[in-house]
Amino acid sequence: MSSYAKELQVAQLAVQRAAILTKRVFHEKAKGTVSKDDKSPVTIGDFGAQALIISALKASFPDDEIVAEEEAAQLRQDANLRQTIWDLVKTAQLSDSAAEGLLGGGIKDEETMLTMIDYGNSKGGAKGRIWAIDPIDGTKGFLRGGQYAVCLALMVDGDVKVGVLGCPNLPIDDAAPLSGGMESGQTDEGRGVLFSGVLGQGATSRPLTTGVLATEKSISMRAITDIAAATFCESVEAGHSSHGDQAEIAKLLGITNPSVRMDSQAKYASIARGAGDIYLRLPVSATYQEKIWDHAAGDLIVREAGGAVTDIHGKPLNFSIGRTLADNKGVVAAPAAAHAQVLEVVQEVLAKK
Ligand SMILES: Nc1ncnc2c1ncn2[C@@H]1O[C@H](COP(=O)(O)OS(=O)(=O)O)[C@@H](OP(=O)(O)O)[C@H]1O
Ligand SMILES: [Mg+2]
Ligand SMILES: [Mg+2]
Numbered sequence: 325m326s327s328y329a330k331e332l333q334v335a336q337l338a339v340q341r342a343a344i345l346t347k348r349v350f351h352e353k354a355k356g357t358v359s360k361d362d363k364s365p366v367t368i369g370d371f372g373a374q375a376l377i378i379s380a381l382k383a384s385f386p387d388d389e390i391v392a393e394e395e396a397a398q399l400r401q402d403a404n405l406r407q408t409i410w411d412l413v414k415t416a417q418l419s420d421s422a423a424e425g426l427l428g429g430g431i432k433d434e435e436t437m438l439t440m441i442d443y444g445n446s447k448g449g450a451k452g453r454i455w456a457i458d459p460i461d462g463t464k465g466f467l468r469g470g471q472y473a474v475c476l477a478l479m480v481d482g483d484v485k486v487g488v489l490g491c492p493n494l495p496i497d498d499a500a501p502l503s504g505g506m507e508s509g510q511t512d513e514g515r516g517v518l519f520s521g522v523l524g525q526g527a528t529s530r531p532l533t534t535g536v537l538a539t540e541k542s543i544s545m546r547a548i549t550d551i552a553a554a555t556f557c558e559s560v561e562a563g564h565s566s567h568g569d570q571a572e573i574a575k576l577l578g579i580t581n582p583s584v585r586m587d588s589q590a591k592y593a594s595i596a597r598g599a600g601d602i603y604l605r606l607p608v609s610a611t612y613q614e615k616i617w618d619h620a621a622g623d624l625i626v627r628e629a630g631g632a633v634t635d636i637h638g639k640p641l642n643f644s645i646g647r648t649l650a651d652n653k654g655v656v657a658a659p660a661a662a663h664a665q666v667l668e669v670v671q672e673v674l675a676k677k
């Protein structure tokens with residue numbers, strides 16, 4: 325077995341299983357949303373997916389540490405919320421029993437589900453094996469019927485080695501035009517992609533099925549000969565990345581294609597498969613620190629697909645200092661050959677402020 329083959333297989337199946345649950349919640353009108361301390365939303369889907377992924381990781385890698393976005397405190401105080409999530413968790417399983425077995429089967433009971441969620445409380449750091457989980461990235465997109473991603477990455481001694489992104493609402497066709505969401509009335513038909521990357525081994529995509537692994541194919545970024553023909557991906561929320569700065573950067577690069585706004589790490593996945601070219605995350609707040617689970621898998625997948633990823637100062641994203649990217653500001657992701665040119669214009673625009 326090549327290196328990290330078992331980790332990759334477990335991670336892919338764990339994300340697949342969690343996506344069965346998130347898809348069920350996505351199609352419900354009331355998504356069981358509660359507000360977190362920082363006012364951001366979290367749904368029954370986020371909690372349930374986190375419990376399922378952690379239980380899968382613990383079955384194969386009991387000693388690994390886990391940094392995950394959510395915690396169970398709210399659920400311990402709210403029996404109704406807990407029960408709703410448990411009903412979802414206990415019925416989410418892969419249609420292939422051998423694959424389900426590899427994930428250790430279902431979670432035993434409600435209390436174990438809470439324990440699983442709270443295993444995600446590692447402080448992170450530069451030593452050992454640490455998984456980063458974002459059970460639903462782009463929760464706001466998830467709520468508005470747009471793009472979201474189930475995200476999982478393994479870091480070893482601070483370096484991302486394996487990254488998996490489940491994107492239930494992206495078209496399976498790598499060449500399909502970029503779009504930020506599902507048009508109303510659309511079904512799951514033709515949608516759902518699982519992206520993977522292993523350090524030094526390239527990046528792949530395959531349909532996000534509910535059973536065994538579908539055939540995967542290798543993906544790569546589009547080779548851009550003329551930067552003016554590039555397409556940008558950016559956040560939907562102006563509070564997460566500055567739309568004004570992004571527009572100015574596009575103009576200076578001669579880019580006239582409208583930027584595509586979509587939530588979540590589906591942005592990294594989209595440029596990695598050549599459906600778009602450049603992803604910029606331009607700091608809006610002087611104090612916000614990016615979370616490692618919002619970037620670990622996407623950063624690796626883009627680099628393995630032939631991209632370069634840095635922050636706005638040109639530094640690689642540093643996943644080794646805890647739960648946040650405290651050493652970095654913003655994100656600049658582009659095809660390796662075009663990255664320096666894009667970064668130069670990013671710095672020129674930001675320096676004027
Ligand atoms: N103030 C601020 N600045 C930058 N980033 C923030 C901020 N607040 C939240 N977040 C994180 O953004 C995650 C979603 O990022 P997106 O790029 O998908 O945003 S957007 O929804 O498209 O606008 C989102 O991830 P999820 O919570 O998993 O959805 C947050 O972790
Ligand atoms: Mg969140
Ligand atoms: Mg997120």
Ligand SMILES: [Mg+2]
Nearest residue numbers: 393458460461
């Ligand atoms: Mg999240």
